[in-house]
Amino acid sequence: MKTKHFTKIRPATDIIESDSRVYIIMNIPAVPQENIHLEFYRNILYLEAKSESKPFFQEHIEAMEFVERIYSAQFMLAADVNKDSLLATLHNGVLTLELQYS
Amino acid sequence: MDWKSSFTSQYVDFVGIDYDTDLAFIRRTKYHPPINMSENQDSFYVCVLIPGIELKDIEISMFENRLELKGEIKNKQGKYLVQERMNGTFHRTLQFSHCIDKENIQAEMENGVLFLLLPKEKSERISIVPKDIHLDKKQEILHEN
Numbered sequence: 001m002k003t004k005h006f007t008k009i010r011p012a013t014d015i016i017e018s019d020s021r022v023y024i025i026m027n028i029p030a031v032p033q034e035n036i037h038l039e040f041y042r043n044i045l046y047l048e049a050k051s052e053s054k055p056f057f058q059e060h061i062e063a064m065e066f067v068e069r070i071y072s073a074q075f076m077l078a079a080d081v082n083k084d085s086l087l088a089t090l091h092n093g094v095l096t097l098e099l100q101y102s
Numbered sequence: 103m104d105w106k107s108s109f110t111s112q113y114v115d116f117v118g119i120d121y122d123t124d125l126a127f128i129r130r131t132k133y134h135p136p137i138n139m140s141e142n143q144d145s146f147y148v149c150v151l152i153p154g155i156e157l158k159d160i161e162i163s164m165f166e167n168r169l170e171l172k173g174e175i176k177n178k179q180g181k182y183l184v185q186e187r188m189n190g191t192f193h194r195t196l197q198f199s200h201c202i203d204k205e206n207i208q209a210e211m212e213n214g215v216l217f218l219l220l221p222k223e224k225s226e227r228i229s230i231v232p233k234d235i236h237l238d239k240k241q242e243i244l245h246e247n
Contacts, residue, residue, distance in 0.1 A: 015184040
């Protein structure tokens with residue numbers, strides 16, 4: 001049986017703060033919603049997301065500049081961040097995590 | 103605009119932006135979307151990683167056998183604590199070995215990946231069937247030589 005090996009990388013991330021909220025924005029292209037796994041452990045937020053590429057013509061591959069990968073990231077949250085307020089949205093390969101300050 | 107960024111943008115314009123180099127200072131100013139491309143008898147299939155943009159905001163154009171992808175990724179406004187995601191304009195050019203049927207190019211965007219199906223122009227393919235030279239003609243040719 002053939003085993004697939006995935007490259008594990010940390011996604012490019014922006015963190016934006018407002019008076020009441022913090023936004024964690026990550027580029028995770030080619031990841032369907034069902035492949036995103038988010039988990040809290042104490043005050044650490046873990047993300048793991050596996051990308052999927054559509055099958056393409058196998059006759060002649062001209063260029064291969066990206067492969068399937070696992071995006072992995074950890075964020076240590078400040079004590080005043082309300083974990084229950086987590087709102088995650090995925091749009092055009094960009095995952096936005098919105099958290100409120102308590 | 104400071105001296106360094108002004109210099110960089112002029113340099114990129116001069117080069118033509120179709121760069122496949124490891125020049126890190128150029129990469130910092132413009133996003134170079136990675137592509138996967140494959141081909142079969144009828145079409146080319148191209149996948150481009152461009153997270154954070156809608157299909158309608160990508161300018162897709164064809165000139166002869168050259169495909170051009172242009173656009174701008176706009177980031178959210180606010181107070182940035184960390185900024186790693188690329189933003190600004192991107193430009194990628196692909197040259198194909200066959201003429202493309204421009205009327206039937208299909209584009210689809212899914213999870214930050216642009217999928218393009220580019221059918222090959224049918225008139226390009228001309229099959230040539232070699233015919234046997236008639237025996238008498240063959241002999242004539244031999245006698246002539």
